[in-house]
Amino acid sequence: MSLDNYLYLSAILFTIGAVGVVVRRNAIVVFMCVELMLNAANLTLVTFSRINGTLDGQVVAFFTMVVAACEVVVGLAIIVTIYRSRRSASIDDANLLKR
Template sequence: MTITGNYYLIVALLLFTIGATGLLIRRNVLVMFMCIELMLNAVNLTFVTFAKMLDDVGGQVIVFFTLVVAAAEVAVGLAIIVAIFRRRRGATADDIDLLRG
């Protein structure tokens, strides 16, 4: 059996779906954070696969941009998480419920 590009695309789709579902159902902010990373990396896999299928280097270059953006997001996101959980115990999203209506 030859592994064609479509297999990679399906794996990427599954990873992306796992990430998106996890973000929506998990209550721990750090886990939600990891789910976002999972989604971004699933997209990276999609880009690389398409780049290979289309024989175009552009898609592989885009991955570098995504990695940089993901790193910047991690830095800022963790800083916000640390700032907020210095004032309260635990990292559960359900406790963050001051704003509603």
């Protein structure tokens, strides 16, 4: 089995994530889509690591996981706070900056 299929899979996952970020309104879902994109990127890194026979990609994947974990902590905190103050998790309602 060609390693290319992993790349196709990660491209599909990334696209699903990106589309989700753009079309969904619920902040939690958007957040999950972001996670999906990050993991798609991780899959690509790991695949390239395998293709090239080096460990560089796997190292960067670890970094990505750390960043994703931090992002989840901060992002979820923000979402919860917004939900508390506005009784809504819709990202379209969070448009204070427009005014």
